Amino acid sequence: MNRLNKGFRNELWSPYAAGVLLGVVGVLAVWLADSLLGASGAFESLAGMIGKALAPQAFNIMYFNFIMPTGITWAVVLLLGVMVGGALGALSSRTWKLRLNTDDKQWKAIIGPQLWKRWLIAFFGAIILEYGAGIAGGCTSGLAISGGMLLAPAAFLFIAAMFASGILTTLLVYRRNW
């Protein structure tokens, strides 16, 4: 029991163990709520809700009317839970801490330790990321994992494309250090 508790509190689990947990969660989501796990759609629902309140004309488009539901959807609540769960995970290993900059050594060595670099790249990278997720119909969780477990062809096309451009981008960023 003691060993189990110690293993539970480890900062990192074996990815296989964490993967089994996510797999069970994926099954439960379909079973209990008839929904798929996803993250990127929640941001779009929130953005759509704010947009419809501030500029209803501009947001009265096909995407927000028919494809992406706006408002506080199931996915938005799920996203809230993800934040809670992530914090709980960090608290369980006593690594929870508010940070403005990343303390990742690799980031600091390759990109640089400056705060503005982290925020600038995070901001524009996230725009690129969310835009791509919008076109593809989901992100790593919503399309690749949730779609993959239902054997949707879209998921495997997405994973292939994601890795192709991800590898190319890291090649360009890391150059000789790749």
Add this chain to the structure above:
Amino acid sequence: MNYVIALFLGACFGFSLNKAGLTRYNKIVNVFRFTDLAVLKFMLTAMVVSMAGLYTLRGLGLIQFPTVPSTYIVGNMIGGLIFGIGMALTGY
């Protein structure tokens, strides 16, 4: 009730991401450099477990599949290509 389930499942989801280390820049980027395959191990384990669970439950007649993410080949691929750039830059 549905929202309680969402909150609970979301918490487990976030917890597993944290424990797998997917909240870190180096884990996400190193999978594209083939120096740390934790992301792939995590993703594929999750997929295999839920695949097995879902198809068993459907075989037993306990669940029906929700709407499967739609396939539109060019869109999925272009979206994936753009997504990969953002993912490799930020490490999210």
